[in-house]
Amino acid sequence: MSTMFVVMTSLAQKPVERIEPPCWWVGMNNPNLQLLVYGKNIASAQVSINNPNIDLVGIDRVENPNYIFINLTVKPDAKPGSIDIKFTFPKGKPLTYAYELKARQAGSANRKGFDNSDVVYLVYPDRFSNGNPAIDQVSGYTDKVDRNEPYARHGGDIQGILNHLDYFKQLGVTALWLNPVLESNQPSWSYHGYAITDFYRVDPRLGSNELYKEFIDKAHAQGIKVVKDMVFNHCGGEHWWMKDVPMKNWFNLYPDYKRTNYRIPTTFDPHASVADSSLMADGWFDGHMPDLNQRNPYLANYLIQNSIWWIEYAGLDGIRMDTHPYCDKHFMAQWCAAVQNEYPNFSIVGETWVNYPAWVAYWQKDAKNRDGYNSNLEIVMDFPLMFAMHKAFDEKDGWDTGLARLYEIIAHDFVYPNPDKLFIFADNHDIGRFQRDSSQALGRLKLAMAFLLTTRGIPQIYYGTEILLPGDDAKGHGDIRRDFPGGWPTDSKSAFTPEGRTKRQNEIWNYMSTILNWRKTATAIHNGKLTHFIPENEVYVYFRHNSEQTVMVILHNGYQPKVLDTSRFAEFLSNKTSGIDIISGNKVENLAKIQLSPRSAMIIELK
Structure with a gap:
């Protein structure tokens, strides 16, 4: 268990139960830090800090007396070490909390993200490999492991991914995107990770914060980058906030809720009604996923600092932001700018799940939008090209069918400020697999992979594509998120080795590996x-x-x-x-x- 959680546990029965972020760093470009402090009647406390290099700017007390927000300025001369935050209560003994300021890793601010020279491999942690069966079930977490149930947890974990770094290296991918690894202590369907219940803790059924950091360090040693999947639009219904909400406007449409209308175009449609556009942004993505109100300035600071904390703590190379357009778009622009202010070469890709290139282009940084909106988001996901790929190789060529679909989507690149900053893919965890069933001809998949890995943009491959793992979206998410064969000790065959793969699987694996490893030095493909x-x-x-x-x-x-x-x-x-x-x-x-x-x-x- 990490130091921060030891501290939290030791304070569990005291007036200070949580301080988040749990630590910070000296030498950040933005010297301002806002601490969320949670504890019984903490608002009654007076707060003081005796440190010449830390300015206590102010204490914000909000409507819930169990929360305060401490505003600090960390001066340029501040040194790593503990700073004592003293809480003095009207009754009872004073409490001193040792808050840690860490030294940054050398070159942290100049870290380089992923780009067109990379190929990103998307891994579903729960469905890839079980490296530590001992953590399949953890006390206090009710969702059980059952590999026969498509929507239960299956036991994959971070150790399982770490164990197979050599596999990724041999295949030829250069970056890994893991679906969310943070705690999702939901009573059911917690396997997918998109209903987060603690933004600062790796789910203990996947590992720990320390293991996540170790995994990233070892990936870097293999020349592999790591992209973190983040979710700012919503949290899980069992998040600790829900038991004692900080403010009424911490969530949208709370305590009653309505689902979003899922109509992203209302965010840029010049003719959209306020009712439609408001429901799009403020409606809940699902009934068990409370919608976060990023217009609340305290929550906005919390989310921005959370991103920076994970980048700095874990050594991330990139972020993939889930449901990007469902958040408050002005906050998202602020968030992108704040991250870029600390890490100018860092990479963020937003999930922009819309149907037409012009709709995707709206979300890319420096787009010439009619409403003047600038997202500050450099990389957007090219869903229109993905949709075209799913049809192009199944049709005879016509004026606008077959391969002409690919040509016509790419001909729309004039709408993008930077078409090279498009995240391109044939499928992912939300889309039916390109290889819908195992009997489909290899030629179709080979054509698609050759195209994906040589056209403009930053390619992403979904785990199992290289071994013909099938999945039909008509059968639901459980079918397209199948277990990787060989990832569990009880599996009869392991697709991680040539001996465990069929002849067809080896044929496509070798085909993709040949292109991927050549691509690493193919500068014409990169730039x-x-x-x-x-x-x-x-x-x-x-x-x-x-x-x-x-x-x-x-x-x-x-x-x-x-x-x-x-x-x-x-x-x-x-x-x-x-x-x-x-x-x-x-x-x-x-x-x-x-x-x-x-x-x-x-x-x-x-x-």
């Missing part, structure tokens, strides 16, 4: 310009090019072999004599006529 040609005869050709490298990508969606006449690509091929297909490893001697196999991709590094 090169994309030039594409209108799909013709079931073939989509595009080039990624910079001053160092030119790569020709050919996607052939047809079911018959054909010879591709490349004369229309002369602007890129006129000064090239040959190439290497990085998928097969074969040399392409004749660039004028290229032989295409049915339902196949070629990624040709031109010479």
Whole structure:
């Protein structure tokens, strides 16, 4: 158990039960710190600090006398160590709380986030690997482990992910995004982690704060970055706040509630009614997920500091923000700016689950929005491209069908301030898997992966795609969040090793690993310009090019072999004599006529 929780436990029966953030750091760019203090009648206490490098700016008492907010300024000359916060009560003995200020890791402010040179692998912690069965059930946590129940906990944990860092390294991914790992002490369906009950504690059924930090340190030692999934729109109905709410306006539509209408366009629709746009932002995402009111300045500070705390404590490389448009959009812009103020090179991607490129573009930093809104959010999720991918490889090519769907979505890139800062994916934990069932042809998935890993943007792969793990959204979330075979000691086969995979699984694993490991040094894919040609005869050709490298990508969606006449690509091929297909490893001697196999991709590094 971490030091902060030892302190909390020791104070459990005393007037101070919680102080959050539980610690802080000297040398932050923003010297201001606001502490939430919770305890019985804590508002009756007088507070003092005797430290020349810490200014006690003021104490804010709110409507619930069990909360106060202490406003501090940590001066530039402040040194790491404990500062004594003294609470003096009208009755009873004074209490001194030792609050720790830590030293920052060298280079912390300049940490580099993930970018187009990375491929992010999304891991569902509860469904990936059980590395420590001893914590499957923890006292005080009622949701039980039952692998036969799709919506129960299955026992995957952080140790299980840590145990397989070599697997990620061999596959060729360079960053891991874990679905939420914070405490979700809900009576049921707690496995998904999106109903958080403590924003400063890793769920003990997944591990501990220290183990999470150890996992990140060891991932970094393998050259793998870590992205934390955060949720600011809501918390879990069993969050400790719900037992003693700080303020009436800490939550939206509380104590009665209405569900959100889920209509994100009302946040930017110039014709939207106030009723619709308010319900969109203030309605609850679900009945067991109270909607947080980020317009409350104390909650706003709390959430901003929570992000910075986890970045600094755990050494994060990025944040994925869940349900980004469902939060108060002006707060979210403030939050992005605050994080960037501390970490200018840090990466944040927001979940922007909308249908059209113009709707996604609204949420990207520096978009030319009619209402003047600037989100400060650099990376947005390209759901329109994902939707197109799910259809493109199942259709015959037409004016706007088949491969033309990909072309047309990318042709919309003019609406984005920065189309290279799009987070692209074929599926994730909320979407039916691209491989809906295990019998689907490999050619379809190979085409999709070749495209995903070579077009513009930052690719994300959902765990199990590389072993043909199926999942149909028509069967619900439990089906698309299946256990990774071999992640449990009782599993009969382990897909973590070639011996435990079928021939088909090894074929797709090797295919993806070849592209992923080549991609690590393919600068044209990282930062090169994309030039594409209108799909013709079931073939989509595009080039990624910079001053160092030119790569020709050919996607052939047809079911018959054909010879591709490349004369229309002369602007890129006129000064090239040959190439290497990085998928097969074969040399392409004749660039004028290229032989295409049915339902196949070629990624040709031109010479």
